[in-house]
Amino acid sequence: MNSILILLGKTILFLSRTFNLGSGSTWPGHVAMETNPKFVRQVIKKNPNLKVVLVAGTNGKTTTSLMLQEILQEGGLKVFRNEAGANLLNGIASSIIANINLTGRLNFDVAIFEVDERNVELALKEIHPNVILFLNIFRDQLDRYGEVNQVLKDWGNALSMVKNSTLLTNGDDPALAHLAKKSGLKTFLFGIDDKFMIKNMTGHDVDFIYCPNCQTKLDYKKNSFSHMGDFTCPKCKFKRENIEQIKLTRYPLFGIYNIYNTNAAALIANKIFDVSAEKINRALKTFKPAFGRQEEINYKGRKILMLLSKNPAGFNQSISTLSDFIHPRGENVPTPRGCNILLILNDRIPDGRDVSWIWDLDFENLPKDSKIFISGDRAHDMALRIKYSQLSDVSGQLFEDLREAIENAVSETKPNETLFILPTYSAMLESRKILTGRSIL
Numbered sequence: 001m002n003s004i005l006i007l008l009g010k011t012i013l014f015l016s017r018t019f020n021l022g023s024g025s026t027w028p029g030h031v032a033m034e035t036n037p038k039f040v041r042q043v044i045k046k047n048p049n050l051k052v053v054l055v056a057g058t059n060g061k062t063t064t065s066l067m068l069q070e071i072l073q074e075g076g077l078k079v080f081r082n083e084a085g086a087n088l089l090n091g092i093a094s095s096i097i098a099n100i101n102l103t104g105r106l107n108f109d110v111a112i113f114e115v116d117e118r119n120v121e122l123a124l125k126e127i128h129p130n131v132i133l134f135l136n137i138f139r140d141q142l143d144r145y146g147e148v149n150q151v152l153k154d155w156g157n158a159l160s161m162v163k164n165s166t167l168l169t170n171g172d173d174p175a176l177a178h179l180a181k182k183s184g185l186k187t188f189l190f191g192i193d194d195k196f197m198i199k200n201m202t203g204h205d206v207d208f209i210y211c212p213n214c215q216t217k218l219d220y221k222k223n224s225f226s227h228m229g230d231f232t233c234p235k236c237k238f239k240r241e242n243i244e245q246i247k248l249t250r251y252p253l254f255g256i257y258n259i260y261n262t263n264a265a266a267l268i269a270n271k272i273f274d275v276s277a278e279k280i281n282r283a284l285k286t287f288k289p290a291f292g293r294q295e296e297i298n299y300k301g302r303k304i305l306m307l308l309s310k311n312p313a314g315f316n317q318s319i320s321t322l323s324d325f326i327h328p329r330g331e332n333v334p335t336p337r338g339c340n341i342l343l344i345l346n347d348r349i350p351d352g353r354d355v356s357w358i359w360d361l362d363f364e365n366l367p368k369d370s371k372i373f374i375s376g377d378r379a380h381d382m383a384l385r386i387k388y389s390q391l392s393d394v395s396g397q398l399f400e401d402l403r404e405a406i407e408n409a410v411s412e413t414k415p416n417e418t419l420f421i422l423p424t425y426s427a428m429l430e431s432r433k434i435l436t437g438r439s440i441l
Contacts, residue, residue: 002042002104005032006097026086029093040093041126047106052127053268054113054120056155057135059314060261061087061114062290063253064135067265067283069112074283075275081112088116089126110273117151118144121158131272132162132185134169134176135264138226139207140311141352148207152179159183168268170260171243172228178212178238188271190263191243196256197222197229205312205360213238224256225320226313246270246277252287253294255321257314292428294321299406299435302413306432309422310351312360318422319365325418326367339367341420342409343386344402344427345376351424355381363389371412374398375405376427402427403434 010028032039044052055065069079082095092113100106115123117140124132134155137148145151152175159167162185169176171189180187202209202223210217211233223229232239246266251259262284269275289295292308307322309315326339347353355378363386366372374382374397383398399405406421413419423431433439 002036002039003102005035005039006100006102006104010097026088026090026094028097029086029090029095032093032097033090038126040089040096043096043100043104043106044127046104050106050108051110051131051273052113052129053110053131053133053272054115054123054127054129055133055135056115056117056120057133058117058138058140058311059317060135060257060264063258063293064133064261064265065112065114066290067252067262067287068268070287071265071269071275071280071283072110072273074279075269075273077109077273078107079110079112080106080108082114087114088119089122092123092127118154120155121161124158124161128162129165131268132159132165132167133264133268134167134179135261136170136173136228136313137175137207138311138313139205139357140314141354144349144352148175155179156182159185166272168264168271170228170264171240172224172230172260173208174218174227174231174238174240175208175212177240188244188267189242190245190260190267191240192224192256192259192263193245194222194230196259197224199223199225199229202227202229203316203362205316205362207313211236211238224260225317228260244271246280248277248284249281250284252284253289254324255294255317257317257321258294292423292432295432297432297435300410301415302410303418304410304421304435305418306421306423306428308425308428310424312357315358315422316360316362316365319362322420322422323365323367325420339420340371340373340409340413340417341366341422342373342375342405343382344405344421344423344431345374345378345382346424346427346430347378348426350426350429358382358385361385372397373405373409373412375400375402376424402430406431406434 055061065081069081072079080099082091139148167180167185168188169180171177172191206227208227214236216233216235218231219234221230230240245263251262266280269280292306295306297304307318309318347355379398409419
């Protein structure tokens with residue numbers, strides 16, 4: 001049965017790519033799972049020597065998975081992953097179909113599967129991974145995921161089913177540090193160096209500022225962003241501790257959030273797969289970002305930088321990162337330079353229907369004198385938010401048609417300047433298709 005499904009899936013994959021219908025990242029797996037719901041479980045079981053890493057988190061899954069893949073390959077391992085970020089079971093099944101032979105063998109050492117936050121429990125039932133990575137947990141798509149406390153509870157329930165996996169998670173996140181402590185699994189905690197924690201207090205986009213052990217409000221010695229940092233409970237003394245880091249010579253991407261992603265990938269590579277720090281640093285030296293995540297696109301002679309921005313914590317980090325791009329730290333410029341920015345807000349299924357989260361965004365921190373262009377299904381909501389920020393007059397710069405918005409923003413960008421696009425998830429896919437002529441999913 002599975003050999004027929006594999007052949008059928010490979011045929012669908014070939015046709016999808018040949019006729020530019022997408023990358024074939026979902027449909028081959030969808031057909032396989034509809035025909036045989038145990039397809040993934042059976043294939044993994046048939047390949048007992050394959051080590052499986054499961055990557056979950058609100059932000060950073062695709063970037064970290066790609067980074068880990070390249071580090072492990074530098075270490076001499078043969079690796080595949082669900083490359084297009086299709087992180088439901090059908091996406092995982094599709095990545096298997098793309099890399100399996102007709103006899104059902106995966107001739108790889110490691111499989112890296114990023115998984116949607118709501119599908120962690122289902123994935124653990126089907127896959128039984130050797131390694132589980134929880135990157136972070138933030139508010140995202142409340143209409144679909146519910147409150148972060150519920151997602152955290154679901155992850156805890158999922159971990160209770162796991163017996164022999166190793167857990168790596170963010171020790172700067174009080175909720176995840178506590179989750180790891182309760183799991184009973186062999187655990188490694190990653191984080192960032194205190195020198196990167198540039199805030200003395202948490203902002204208004206926090207999700208967990210109360211002790212997960214006794215519910216007392218946490219004290220923060222230093223804060224990186226959102227609710228992550230060097231925390232201590234003044235009552236029960238639950239605190240940040242046991243953070244492990246691999247000595248890295250450089251970080252390939254901008255933004256504090258990407259320091260977390262890099263440290264997580266490096267720690268897994270070193271502690272689980274015994275890849276040396278030298279090889280990790282060599283892989284990072286040539287690392288290029290995944291699609292839509294600080295991806296640089298050249299379009300009509302203009303440089304476009306795309307920063308996926310899909311929830312309060314992630315969007316605020318994009319705003320901070322954007323400032324770093326045009327005004328690098330240590331550069332002696334008296335006032336930040338302005339730039340051209342296209343904000344694209346959609347409210348489709350991959351984005352979440354509720355867009356009230358845009359009122360938790362720190363638009364006031366965007367570089368002054370920036371020219372803001374706005375598009376997307378909820379462009380008028382975004383325009384109202386920008387108006388209240390008093391950052392920019394967007395009259396005449398709101399476009400309901402995305403292609404028109406892109407063309408206008410590009411035409412207003414000089415050859416030596418960069419156009420920054422900050423889109424939600426579906427908007428990122430749509431704008432990339434306009435800019436590159438190809439679909440991802």
